[in-house]
Amino acid sequence: MNNETTFDILETLEATQGTKLKTELLAQHADNARLMRVFQLTNDPYVNFYVAKVPKAKADQGRVEHSDEKLDDLLNALARCMSRDVTGNDARDLLMQAMTGMNPIEQKWSARVIQKK
Numbered sequence: 001m002n003n004e005t006t007f008d009i010l011e012t013l014e015a016t017q018g019t020k021l022k023t024e025l026l027a028q029h030a031d032n033a034r035l036m037r038v039f040q041l042t043n044d045p046y047v048n049f050y051v052a053k054v055p056k057a058k059a060d061q062g063r064v065e066h067s068d069e070k071l072d073d074l075l076n077a078l079a080r081c082m083s084r085d086v087t088g089n090d091a092r093d094l095l096m097q098a099m100t101g102m103n104p105i106e107q108k109w110s111a112r113v114i115q116k117k
Contacts, residue, residue: 057099
């Protein structure tokens with residue numbers, strides 16, 4: 001098992017040039033369920049989080065390591081938004097709470113998932 005977090009894989013994927021190298025990188029991480037879930041949520045046109053804007057959460061500038069636990073918190077919050085368990089300001093606050101304490105790179109990727117970009 002590799003010690004790379006999902007955020008590390010996404011950063012490496014973004015920095016990698018060329019389709020062939022990106023395909024090889026994705027093949028290496030094909031067993032990463034979190035990564036596959038992120039891609040599914042981001043690219044599935046039938047998934048809707050019902051949140052108009054990405055909430056601005058305070059980033060933890062001092063923390064440099066990435067945490068899959070933070071991503072799990074975000075994915076759980078998004079699942080509640082998708083199921084309409086929470087809506088409106090409550091949904092925004094839930095996402096803000098999930099993103100608070102993330103470092104800037106984690107927040108960048110979280111915002112991309114929420115915005116489906």
